[in-house]
Amino acid sequence: MPDNGVILEVEDVQKRFGRVEALRDADFELRNGEVHAIVGDNGAGKSTLIKIISGVYQADAGELRLDGEPIVLHNPREARQLGIETVYQDLALADDLDAAANLFLGREEYLPPPLGSLGFLDRKAMRQRAEEEMRRLKIGISSVDQRVVELSGGQRQAVAVARAIAWGRRIVIMDEPTAALGVRESAMVLELIKEVRNQGLAIIMVSHNLPEVFAVADRITVLRIGRTITTMATKDTSLEAVVGMMTGAVEAALRAEGS
Ligand SMILES: Nc1ncnc2c1ncn2[C@@H]1O[C@H](COP(=O)(O)OP(=O)(O)OP(=O)(O)O)[C@@H](O)[C@H]1O
Numbered sequence: 725m726p727d728n729g730v731i732l733e734v735e736d737v738q739k740r741f742g743r744v745e746a747l748r749d750a751d752f753e754l755r756n757g758e759v760h761a762i763v764g765d766n767g768a769g770k771s772t773l774i775k776i777i778s779g780v781y782q783a784d785a786g787e788l789r790l791d792g793e794p795i796v797l798h799n800p801r802e803a804r805q806l807g808i809e810t811v812y813q814d815l816a817l818a819d820d821l822d823a824a825a826n827l828f829l830g831r832e833e834y835l836p837p838p839l840g841s842l843g844f845l846d847r848k849a850m851r852q853r854a855e856e857e858m859r860r861l862k863i864g865i866s867s868v869d870q871r872v873v874e875l876s877g878g879q880r881q882a883v884a885v886a887r888a889i890a891w892g893r894r895i896v897i898m899d900e901p902t903a904a905l906g907v908r909e910s911a912m913v914l915e916l917i918k919e920v921r922n923q924g925l926a927i928i929m930v931s932h933n934l935p936e937v938f939a940v941a942d943r944i945t946v947l948r949i950g951r952t953i954t955t956m957a958t959k960d961t962s963l964e965a966v967v968g969m970m971t972g973a974v975e976a977a978l979r980a981e982g983s
């Protein structure tokens with residue numbers, strides 16, 4: 725394991741969809757206990773990159789390393805087994821189920837045999853665990869029995885984030901976690917992200933919202949047209965500089981100067 729706190733390395737990753745080169749040369753390094761933002765213009769390759777890290781897509785070339793060991797992910801289940809959880813933009817919550825059931829979606833706990841062998845769920849254990857999880861993350865929903873369809877956008881997002889955090893032992897990835905949220909709800913999700921970071925997980929956050937990125941991210945990686953432009957500590961850069969790198973204005977200005 726690299727001793728510089730690096731948990732995940734992405735090296736020279738390429739991904740093509742037919743004639744579209746979504747990623748040409750993506751490099752990225754994630755450290756333990758950091759919030760790492762990935763930013764870039766529409767179509768820069770951000771979602772493709774995180775889908776490669778979460779096992780949805782396989783890279784055409786390049787390497788992923790977890791704790792210094794090369795890994796190959798054939799599907800999201802393999803990523804989850806390694807402790808990598810993802811909150812996708814569309815959330816994938818089951819509206820008709822309550823928050824507790826959503827937390828355990830696809831990972832239901834069964835009663836001991838013989839009832840468990842017949843498919844009877846251990847609802848009490850799941851409910852208890854869900855309540856503990858919501859408390860730990862300071863998520864304000866009145867009851868874990870409340871159906872998700874009745875929750876506000878921010879609460880739904882919080883349930884989705886809670887699910888990822890509950891199971892993500894190492895890395896939690898979030899694609900545009902606040903895109904659909906109002907000001908107050910966004911603030912709640914951002915607080916949650918900080919809370920999770922403080923508990924030692926590493927977080928990758930894709931976002932279009934640069935003020936938010938500057939509010940929570942420790943480091944920022946800029947992608948442009950499928951390439952990593954740079955990674956910087958948030959405190960060493962500015963919003964204007966990042967916008968310049970996202971759009972290519974910085975290089976255009978340098979070229980104009982003849983350098
Ligand atoms: N499944 C796919 N099939 C074909 N082309 C795709 C697919 N997924 C992504 N692309 C293309 O790859 C490029 C990168 O897309 P990607 O979704 O990674 O961008 P993004 O940075 O997440 O953009 P946005 O900010 O709009 O979400 C785009 O040109 C997109 O059209």
Ligand SMILES: [Mg+2]
Pocket residue numbers: 770771772
């Ligand atoms: Mg995207």
